[in-house]
Amino acid sequence: MFYRLSGVRHNSYASDSKMFNIPADRNATVFFLLLGLAAPFVIPSLYLNSYVLPWLIWTAAALGLNLVTGWAGQLHLGYAAVMAVGAYSAVHAAKFGVPWEFALLIGGLASSVIGSLFAFTALRVKGLYLALTTLAMQFVMDWVLTHSPAIAGGSHASLQAPTFALLGQKITSDAGLYYVAFGWCVLVTIFMLNLKRTGLGRALVAVREKDFAAAILGVNSFYYKVVAFAASAFIAGITGALLVATFYFLAAPEQFTVSVSIQVLAMVIIGGLGSIIGSYFGAALILLMPGVVNQIFGWLANMLGLELGIETFAHIPNAAYGALIIIFLMVEPLGLGKLYANIRDYLMIWPFDQLKK
Amino acid sequence: MDWIFLSELTVNGALTGLLYSLVAIGLVLIYKSSAVPNLAQGALTMTGAYVVLAFSHNLGWPLWVAIPLAAVIMFLLGMGIERVALRRLAGRPIVMILMMTMGIDIFLRGTTLAIWGGSSRSVNLGVSYDPFFLGDMLLSRIHIVGAAVAIALFVGFLLFFRTRLGIRLRAISDDYLASWSIGISVERGVGLSWGLASVVAVATGVIWGEVQGVDQSLSVLLLKGLTVAVLGGLDSIVGAIVAGIILGILESVGADFLDPFVGGGSRDLIVAAVLILTVMIRPHGLFGRHDIERV
Amino acid sequence: MAQNDSNTKDMILSLNSIEVLYDSVLLAIKGVSVEVPRGGMVALLGSNGAGKSTTLKAISGLLKAERGKVSRGEIKFDGKLIGDILPQDRVALGICHVIEGRRVFDHLTPDENLEAAAPISMSRAKIKSEKERMYEYFPRLAERKSAQSGYLSGGEQQMLAIGRALMTQPRLLMLDEPSLGLAPFLVAEIFGIIQRINKEQGLSVLLVEQNAVAALEIVSHGYLIENGRVVMHDTAGALKENSDIQEFYLGGGEGKNFHEIKHYSRRKRWLS
Numbered sequence: 001m002f003y004r005l006s007g008v009r010h011n012s013y014a015s016d017s018k019m020f021n022i023p024a025d026r027n028a029t030v031f032f033l034l035l036g037l038a039a040p041f042v043i044p045s046l047y048l049n050s051y052v053l054p055w056l057i058w059t060a061a062a063l064g065l066n067l068v069t070g071w072a073g074q075l076h077l078g079y080a081a082v083m084a085v086g087a088y089s090a091v092h093a094a095k096f097g098v099p100w101e102f103a104l105l106i107g108g109l110a111s112s113v114i115g116s117l118f119a120f121t122a123l124r125v126k127g128l129y130l131a132l133t134t135l136a137m138q139f140v141m142d143w144v145l146t147h148s149p150a151i152a153g154g155s156h157a158s159l160q161a162p163t164f165a166l167l168g169q170k171i172t173s174d175a176g177l178y179y180v181a182f183g184w185c186v187l188v189t190i191f192m193l194n195l196k197r198t199g200l201g202r203a204l205v206a207v208r209e210k211d212f213a214a215a216i217l218g219v220n221s222f223y224y225k226v227v228a229f230a231a232s233a234f235i236a237g238i239t240g241a242l243l244v245a246t247f248y249f250l251a252a253p254e255q256f257t258v259s260v261s262i263q264v265l266a267m268v269i270i271g272g273l274g275s276i277i278g279s280y281f282g283a284a285l286i287l288l289m290p291g292v293v294n295q296i297f298g299w300l301a302n303m304l305g306l307e308l309g310i311e312t313f314a315h316i317p318n319a320a321y322g323a324l325i326i327i328f329l330m331v332e333p334l335g336l337g338k339l340y341a342n343i344r345d346y347l348m349i350w351p352f353d354q355l356k357k
Numbered sequence: 358m359d360w361i362f363l364s365e366l367t368v369n370g371a372l373t374g375l376l377y378s379l380v381a382i383g384l385v386l387i388y389k390s391s392a393v394p395n396l397a398q399g400a401l402t403m404t405g406a407y408v409v410l411a412f413s414h415n416l417g418w419p420l421w422v423a424i425p426l427a428a429v430i431m432f433l434l435g436m437g438i439e440r441v442a443l444r445r446l447a448g449r450p451i452v453m454i455l456m457m458t459m460g461i462d463i464f465l466r467g468t469t470l471a472i473w474g475g476s477s478r479s480v481n482l483g484v485s486y487d488p489f490f491l492g493d494m495l496l497s498r499i500h501i502v503g504a505a506v507a508i509a510l511f512v513g514f515l516l517f518f519r520t521r522l523g524i525r526l527r528a529i530s531d532d533y534l535a536s537w538s539i540g541i542s543v544e545r546g547v548g549l550s551w552g553l554a555s556v557v558a559v560a561t562g563v564i565w566g567e568v569q570g571v572d573q574s575l576s577v578l579l580l581k582g583l584t585v586a587v588l589g590g591l592d593s594i595v596g597a598i599v600a601g602i603i604l605g606i607l608e609s610v611g612a613d614f615l616d617p618f619v620g621g622g623s624r625d626l627i628v629a630a631v632l633i634l635t636v637m638i639r640p641h642g643l644f645g646r647h648d649i650e651r652v
Numbered sequence: 653m654a655q656n657d658s659n660t661k662d663m664i665l666s667l668n669s670i671e672v673l674y675d676s677v678l679l680a681i682k683g684v685s686v687e688v689p690r691g692g693m694v695a696l697l698g699s700n701g702a703g704k705s706t707t708l709k710a711i712s713g714l715l716k717a718e719r720g721k722v723s724r725g726e727i728k729f730d731g732k733l734i735g736d737i738l739p740q741d742r743v744a745l746g747i748c749h750v751i752e753g754r755r756v757f758d759h760l761t762p763d764e765n766l767e768a769a770a771p772i773s774m775s776r777a778k779i780k781s782e783k784e785r786m787y788e789y790f791p792r793l794a795e796r797k798s799a800q801s802g803y804l805s806g807g808e809q810q811m812l813a814i815g816r817a818l819m820t821q822p823r824l825l826m827l828d829e830p831s832l833g834l835a836p837f838l839v840a841e842i843f844g845i846i847q848r849i850n851k852e853q854g855l856s857v858l859l860v861e862q863n864a865v866a867a868l869e870i871v872s873h874g875y876l877i878e879n880g881r882v883v884m885h886d887t888a889g890a891l892k893e894n895s896d897i898q899e900f901y902l903g904g905g906e907g908k909n910f911h912e913i914k915h916y917s918r919r920k921r922w923l924s
Contacts, residue, residue: 069452073450075451075452075455077455121633121636121637124636124637124640125636125637125640127451128394128451128455129587129636129640131394131451131452131455132394132583132587132632132636133632133633133636133637135580135632136580136584136629136630136632136633136636137629137633139580139625139628139629140626140629140630140633143622143625143626143629146622147619147622262459262463265452265456265459266456266459266460269452269453269456273450273452309474311470311471311474311475312471312472312474314470314471315466315467315468315470315471315475316467316471317467318463318464318466318467318470318471319463319464319467319468319471320467321463321464321467322460322461322462322463322464322465322466322467322468323460323464324460325456325457325459325460325463325464326442326457326460326461326464329442329446329453329456329457329460330441330442330445330446333446333449333453521767521768521770521772524760524764524767524768525768527757527759527760527764527768528757528760528764528765528768530759531757531758531759531760532755532757532758533717534714534717534751534755535751535755535756535757535813536768537713537714537717537739537740538712538714538739538743538748538749538750538751538755538817539743539748539768539769539816539817539819539820540739540740540741540742540743540744540748540769540771540820541740541768541769542738542740646759
């Protein structure tokens, strides 16, 4: 939207590879980390578990997709399918009696295997064609879930998840479930924050910018594409499993349909491709928006004395969700993350000059 | 399996396939001129059908007024979408363009349903539901009408692309900069192709609305249309027709063989499999010309 | 800088110290002034990246496609400021730009290539006669008019690109490196035809060339552009005599081999 020639310049590799370029960012991160830890004591549990918890889990999901789409530049329209693999394998494993820690791991690994299948498509094609193949794979997964009662859990096509437990302790309290989601989200965030400082992250970016140019530089683009898909699928798998274990409590095929894939992609793009803080913003916006829009429309209808049908109310959030995507791509294609960085850079020139030091 | 049944499956499959071609033609028109894969074509189809219904049912106008009027409105809508949303994304990464068309898809579906509601309605084209007998084969009349419309559109576009305007559109799809350099307005050409695709969407919406009723399920046609378009080569109108027939036959005969094993509903699986196999084996499709960049 | 002080009414095109910015930051041209007399032929000479093509794009308006814009100076065509006009409208005014690299429409036939360029208002009969005229200029094209243009040879494609530009009925034809990658006899043939059209139809021509030898044979004036500036401007005859030009662009001088001359030329740019 607006660009300013300002920001942070690096004079050494050491400063370039710092986790936080700006001390203020680090301080803010520590502040929000503490806030996250204190949240159960501050926020009423109703809000905590119906807003904050899903937000954190979806943020982790968005970060995982960001790894493959934002960093490695590989389009992925079948992310929800990969999440489904993790969720179903973990829940089945847990039902079988495997402790949840290992069930999660099994889910993540199963997702990695399926996710690597997606990667093999990426080795052959890219761009639009990759998007179409992953989309088709998503449809195959939808089909498998709805047509195999053994996986989806009988004729009702829903699978009750066993009570979540860690280290033998059953976790049922609102705060406990929240801390699980919070912990996972922090873990993924730390991984992503460190990614850009490592050779892996730089290799992924090289592959994104031009894969054959990267190959000429000695970056094995085949290998890194598979790694990106597998790593992102691992995150997706565990996130999917946690989503079922701590939020939905039962797994159903419609939790992982193509529209969910599109939703996660929308979070990533609205947040900003490759932006970590953007994924937090994007997930928040996409999750909160339908409720807020409905409230606004209800209020407007009241104000104007209009009678809006139930059906109209049911579909307005969808229209607003679409409009949100359209408007964001039109106004700031680089997403909320970029918007945040712009404002921060602007304020760092004046009046918060000292924060740079 | 007797031969009459098999040939009935084949012919009906081909007819259904030609109906998928209707969606694919719209996709091809836009992809040809601007290399934008329009994932909103399904939603445009649905919107087109609802606009026709708004005139014919809500206002009670005859169909021969409602359909052309809807075509004009959709033409303007298509041009408007290109002007407002897609034009400024030119040159952006494909992921953003895809997301934009998906956003348009979601927006159009939401808006259409918010205005007109989701209950299924019929267009009442006046085509009899009695089956049509070709020898011993039972065929659906509306499918025959739809296939005829698809063929007519195909011939029409084939002729159109030989006119001066059509040649200019093909020039645009070849090379933007060279088109500008000889005074062709690329923006107007791309806008025109969006408009035409939206008009095709009206035809598609009316036919499919008659086949399965006008409701949200019309937008699900996107996957089939997309598969047909990719199989035919994303920028080939001929491909859209041929691939439509192929996919239709594969789907109808294949589903008949597979359904007993998997407990029904294998049509979507076949479509997805065709899409994946096409991209893996021959990404530029049967008639497409762009050899895509391989790693 | 020898600026031409003649009456501007004779000039079909005049650039008055224009500057071009790419992406709002990169200054590609820093005050270029060029004039093309009506019915005249003028060449822009200079090495790679000097700003010749950018100058042409500024005139034809194609800068827009590359996120560039004219940030200062004025462009006058036929006495009229055209800086704010869309590229397609500039073509309608009579400026046609044959872009670098023979970008014909690969999947159209040569016949369709020519037809695509005809103005919308042109009648069928006129289009037909115009196409005939192009085939008369370029008989090779007539032989292959139903082939796919992508499969034409390089020379044929360049001829097609020029013919296509002529279909737009230009009064000023701008050619960007028409000789690039072509055999010398083809270059001679193409330049011969351009010269002929210039004489017969009074078409003004602005030519961008690295092949200074060939270019200076047919033009009346030349501008030497380096680093986005006009560093020399004179008649073709005077430029041919100039020792610097001879040394750096014409391959004359003290019998140096090609390799050394390239080297010199690069060093000179480095120092300037």
